[in-house]
Amino acid sequence: AQSVTQPDIHITVSEGASLELRCNYSYGATPYLFWYVQSPGQGLQLLLKYFSGDTLVQGIKGFEAEFKRSQSSFNLRKPSVHWSDAAEYFCAVVNTGGFKTIFGAGTRLFVKA
Amino acid sequence: DADVTQTPRNRITKTGKRIMLECSQTKGHDRMYWYRQDPGLGLRLIYYSFDVKDINKGEISDGYSVSRQAQAKFSLSLESAIPNQTALYFCATSEWRTGTNTGELFFGEGSRLTVL
Numbered sequence: 107a108q109s110v111t112q113p114d115i116h117i118t119v120s121e122g123a124s125l126e127l128r129c130n131y132s133y134g135a136t137p138y139l140f141w142y143v144q145s146p147g148q149g150l151q152l153l154l155k156y157f158s159g160d161t162l163v164q165g166i167k168g169f170e171a172e173f174k175r176s177q178s179s180f181n182l183r184k185p186s187v188h189w190s191d192a193a194e195y196f197c198a199v200v201n202t203g204g205f206k207t208i209f210g211a212g213t214r215l216f217v218k219a
Numbered sequence: 220d221a222d223v224t225q226t227p228r229n230r231i232t233k234t235g236k237r238i239m240l241e242c243s244q245t246k247g248h249d250r251m252y253w254y255r256q257d258p259g260l261g262l263r264l265i266y267y268s269f270d271v272k273d274i275n276k277g278e279i280s281d282g283y284s285v286s287r288q289a290q291a292k293f294s295l296s297l298e299s300a301i302p303n304q305t306a307l308y309f310c311a312t313s314e315w316r317t318g319t320n321t322g323e324l325f326f327g328e329g330s331r332l333t334v335l
Contacts, residue, residue, distance in 0.1 A: 115259065138322050149223070149309060149326030150262075196261060200322035205250065205269070205313075207324060209261035 108133050110197050112210035119187050120218050127182040127213050129197030138200040139180040140207070141171055145193045153195075156180065167191070192217045222246045225310050225327035233335050238297040240330045242310030249315055251293040252324065253277075253285060256307040265308075268293055269315070300334045307331050 109132045119125050131137055138157050142150040154165025161173040171182045180197060197210040223244045232238055242251065249270050254262040264277030266285040274285060282304060284296045297304055308331075311324040 110261075140323070142324075147328070149328045150311075150324070151326070152323055155323060205267065205315075205322070206264065207262075207322060209263075211259055211261040 108199055108201060108208045110199050110208050110210035112195075112197055112213050114213045115211070116214040116216065118216040118218060121189050122186050125182075125184045125187045125191070125215070127195050127197075127215070129180045129182065129210060130178050131180065131197070131199045132178065133199055133201075136175075139171075139173060140198040140200065141165065141169070141180075141182050142196045142198060142209075143167075143193050144196065144212075150196060153182070187215075187217055189217045189219070191215060221328065223310055223312055223325055223327040225308075225330045227330060228328065229331045231333045231335065232300055234299075234301055236300050236334075238300050238332065240295045240308055240310075240332070242293045242295070242327060244291050244293075244310075244312045244325075246312050246314070246325060247290075248312035248325070249290065250313045251287065252311040252313070253283075253293070253295045254309045254311060255279065256309060256329070262309065265295065297332075300332075302334045305332060305334045 111130045140155045141153040144150045153169050156163050156173045169184050194212045194214045196212045198207050200207050226241045252267045253265040256262050263279050268274050268287045271287050286294050307329050310327040
């Protein structure tokens with residue numbers, strides 16, 4: 107069965123520091139992978155997605171993610187975090203046919219001054 | 220105006236009451252979804268619909284029902300609300316085109332439901 111694991115429930119980083127949020131998935135075929143961000147009181151917004159091709163994908167707000175098939179991972183990174191990045195981040199995998207999205211439990215990011 | 224609109228945004232109700240959450244979209248997407256968000260559990264799929272005549276159960280459909288009144292409208296009902304249905308509910312849409320389906324979801328801002 108498909109599953110998504112985000113090992114870190116919450117992470118605190120200093121403003122200006124680098125960030126890496128971990129995501130591991132379980133899926134039998136080449137997955138479609140997504141990262142979404144949820145700001146307080148808001149719905150989820152797509153940060154970036156991977157379908158095929160280049161394993162390093164760029165997203166909005168300066169985020170990037172790298173697909174590593176051998177590790178079944180799709181970690182999200184940002185070189186320098188801004189206070190406005192404080193939010194909850196969800197990794198997700200979509201099944202073949204693209205109609206069922208499985209979400210991880212989420213990682214809440216806190217940014218300290 | 221938001222592309223995916225949910226009403227109400229907040230609702231407090233009592234055990235046993237019937238509740239309806241409504242969702243409308245202006246994106247022209249065929250596919251619509253209802254998710255439930257609980258802390259530490261991420262989002263779980265309640266129901267999804269590929270078009271007006273196609274309704275499917277998700278992983279946690281017990282205690283819920285839905286209606287797809289039109290391509291743009293998808294409502295979620297709790298016939299007899301119970302406290303463990305207290306959660307944040309999201310409506311989402313996605314587009315389907317042969318050969319270009321991405322599975323990307325577009326979310327409303329959520330409806331926070333509290334059942335006392």
